[in-house]
Amino acid sequence: EVQLLESGGGLVQPGGSLRLSCVASGFTFGSYAINWVRQAPGKGLEWVSGISSSGDSTYYADSVKGRFTISRDNSKNTLYLQMNSLRVEDTAAYYCAMGSDNSWVVLTDWGLGTLVTVSS
Amino acid sequence: QSALTQPASVSGSLGQSITISCTGTSSDVGRYKLVSWYQHHPGKAPKLIIYEVIKRPSGVSNRFSGSKSGNTASLTISGLQAEDETDYYCSSYTTSSTLLFGGGTKLSVL
Numbered sequence: 001e002v003q004l005l006e007s008g009g010g011l012v013q014p015g016g017s018l019r020l021s022c023v024a025s026g027f028t029f030g031s032y033a034i035n036w037v038r039q040a041p042g043k044g045l046e047w048v049s050g051i052s053s054s055g056d057s058t059y060y061a062d063s064v065k066g067r068f069t070i071s072r073d074n075s076k077n078t079l080y081l082q083m084n085s086l087r088v089e090d091t092a093a094y095y096c097a098m099g100s101d102n103s104w105v106v107l108t109d110w111g112l113g114t115l116v117t118v119s120s
Numbered sequence: 121q122s123a124l125t126q127p128a129s130v131s132g133s134l135g136q137s138i139t140i141s142c143t144g145t146s147s148d149v150g151r152y153k154l155v156s157w158y159q160h161h162p163g164k165a166p167k168l169i170i171y172e173v174i175k176r177p178s179g180v181s182n183r184f185s186g187s188k189s190g191n192t193a194s195l196t197i198s199g200l201q202a203e204d205e206t207d208y209y210c211s212s213y214t215t216s217s218t219l220l221f222g223g224g225t226k227l228s229v230l
Contacts, residue, residue, distance in 0.1 A: 035219070037166075037221075044123065044207075044209060044221060044222070044223045044224035045158070045160070045166065045209050045211075045221045045224065046123075046221060047211070047218065047219040047220065047221055050219065059217055059218060059219075060218075061121075061218060062121060062218075095165070095166070097166070100171065103154060103171075103172075103213075105154055105156070105211070105213045105219045106154070106156055106168065106171045106172070107156070107158070107166075107168060107211075108168050108177065109165075109168075110165040110166050110167075111165060112164070112165055113165075
């Protein structure tokens with residue numbers, strides 16, 4: 001059974017930094033692309049970033065480009081999201097979601113999310 | 121990039137059918153067969169119910185079906201059940217090598 005467990009969320013001041021982690025189990029982590037998707041309170045889903053299975057290719061939404069960095073450690077079955085220069089509008093639940101066998105944009109399995117609150 | 125356009129809410133009676141639309145542009149929905157639909161019960165992990173416009177993952181009820189015409193994709197749910205009442209999101213790959221979600225649609229089952 002695929003399991004994705006996010007952690008690292010919390011309260012941070014505007015301009016601060018936070019690193020999220022997503023530990024995967026139940027599948028061959030290094031064979032799949034994986035993404036971060038967020039949901040602000042009362043809002044819809046917003047794709048944040050994606051990374052290829054090897055980590056060689058990364059993709060970002062314009063809203064986070066230059067501030068967030070996605071990475072992965074396949075030896076630890078772990079995905080990361082380094083978030084810098086955080087803004088109030090980055091407040092959201094952050095989910096990791098794995099891509100399918102054939103496409104990184106088909107999100108077959110998701111975690112339960114970790115909450116990030118950016119506030120002074 | 122703006123979100124794909126979905127109706128904020130739709131409703132239907134038990135046993136009836138409803139359709140949720142998802143409108144994009146020629147740079148996303150209209151260009152690729154990479155439209156997916158997700159069901160999201162608040163507090164739970166989102167669930168993939170349709171991918172590549174018309175395909176259903178194993179285990180997803182055949183009451184869910186997808187289609188696309190031009191820049192608009194659609195999700196149809198037939199034989200509405202009480203447990204279908206929740207939020208639904210579409211997504212599409214884009215020419216910018218990004219993934220774009222719709223604003224979400226809240227389904228009410230009367």
